Amino acid sequence: MATPEEAYKRIIPLDFGSVQTVPDSFVWPQASDGVQSGDGLTIPIIDLMDPNAPQLITEACETWGIFRLKGHGIATKLMEDMESECERLFSLPTDQKMKALRSPGGRMIGYGIAPIQSLFSTTMWHEGFTIMGSAIDHARLLWPNDYQGFCDKIDDYQKQMKALAEKLMRILFKALNIPVEEVNWFDDPTNSSGCSLALQLNSYPPCPDPTRTLGLAPHTDTSIVTLLQAQTSGLQVFKDGVGWFAVQPLPDALIVNLGDFTRILSNGRFISVLHRVVVKPIQRYSAAYFFRPPMDFAVSPLLSKDLGPGQVPRFRCVTAKEYSDLKAKHLDEAFSLIEN
Numbered sequence: 125m126a127t128p129e130e131a132y133k134r135i136i137p138l139d140f141g142s143v144q145t146v147p148d149s150f151v152w153p154q155a156s157d158g159v160q161s162g163d164g165l166t167i168p169i170i171d172l173m174d175p176n177a178p179q180l181i182t183e184a185c186e187t188w189g190i191f192r193l194k195g196h197g198i199a200t201k202l203m204e205d206m207e208s209e210c211e212r213l214f215s216l217p218t219d220q221k222m223k224a225l226r227s228p229g230g231r232m233i234g235y236g237i238a239p240i241q242s243l244f245s246t247t248m249w250h251e252g253f254t255i256m257g258s259a260i261d262h263a264r265l266l267w268p269n270d271y272q273g274f275c276d277k278i279d280d281y282q283k284q285m286k287a288l289a290e291k292l293m294r295i296l297f298k299a300l301n302i303p304v305e306e307v308n309w310f311d312d313p314t315n316s317s318g319c320s321l322a323l324q325l326n327s328y329p330p331c332p333d334p335t336r337t338l339g340l341a342p343h344t345d346t347s348i349v350t351l352l353q354a355q356t357s358g359l360q361v362f363k364d365g366v367g368w369f370a371v372q373p374l375p376d377a378l379i380v381n382l383g384d385f386t387r388i389l390s391n392g393r394f395i396s397v398l399h400r401v402v403v404k405p406i407q408r409y410s411a412a413y414f415f416r417p418p419m420d421f422a423v424s425p426l427l428s429k430d431l432g433p434g435q436v437p438r439f440r441c442v443t444a445k446e447y448s449d450l451k452a453k454h455l456d457e458a459f460s461l462i463e464n
């Protein structure tokens with residue numbers, strides 16, 4: 125059992141500004157796995173205003189589990205503001221950021237190492253800031269006299285991301301023929317059912333030896349969909365038969381990737397994409413919005429809809445909490461533990 129002091133130390137990111145080389149504990153031998161060009165392949169680019177968008181999104185979910193979305197209606201200015209707020213936050217002096225350190229064993233909010241770090245013994249070249257709902261308590265600690273601007277932008281961003289995620293979820297449900305009314309928390313304007321929505325701000329500091337370490341280890345997201353904004357490359361997805369494949373961001377487009385709950389809901393038809401982040405000699409930021417069901421929601425293939433003749437449920441029914449706990453302990457093995 126870790127002492128409280130050890131537990132506290134474990135969630136503190138490296139003071140990246142003070143290191144000249146990649147420490148041994150950060151060395152990932154797999155980091156230098158080549159990125160494949162996948163001749164002729166591209167991650168789909170879909171315009172949400174296109175009348176064919178639902179069809180194109182469905183195809184992208186079946187073949188990639190990830191696509192780049194234009195015409196999403198999120199103002200460029202808000203996306204730029206989010207990038208500037210990331211820069212403002214992560215360039216604070218280390219001891220200032222430490223004031224907003226998340227508490228070990230407490231809610232997963234505030235400044236700290238990557239949320240998935242606890243599942244890996246090798247450390248990731250990453251520092252993050254996790255927000256669930258209002259960011260005010262931590263923002264006050266970071267900027268005692270000047271926190272409101274940050275909070276307002278975060279609130280606006282989360283509101284708009286939630287509306288977009290809901291729009292995408294309607295499209296996915298329609299493709300799966302699941303009536304959206306089955307998701308009783310969906311239209312709850314008060315959000316009182318406690319949707320476990322989260323905004324994760326990621327910082328990948330400049331790395332002196334980028335081929336030796338990873339910004340985020342390979343993982344799938346424990347979400348329905350994740351909406352990601354990043355201005356520079358670094359994200360890679362694993363494509364069967366191809367290998368690691370770079371996702372090039374496009375100006376103004378968001379990256380949408382499906383998470384594990386959509387794989388379960390679609391009975392394996394839609395891909396929960398395996399992805400990782402490589403680092404660079406230059407700083408990179410990203411903002412990932414995780415759209416998830418409330419923890420008590422029971423997730424099962426196609427919910428109460430018949431699977432169709434000859435079809436069997438590939439996964440047993442699990443609550444979002446049960447699955448999240450399995451994932452937190454077993455990572456990629458979580459699927460095999462719920463497979464029928």
Ligand SMILES: O=C(O)CCC(=O)C(=O)O
Nearest residue numbers: 324326354359401410412
């Ligand atoms: O930074 C990125 O491009 C990806 C972030 C990500 O995968 C995550 O936060 O789960």
Ligand SMILES: [Fe+2]
Nearest residue numbers: 343344345399
């Ligand atoms: Fe992710």
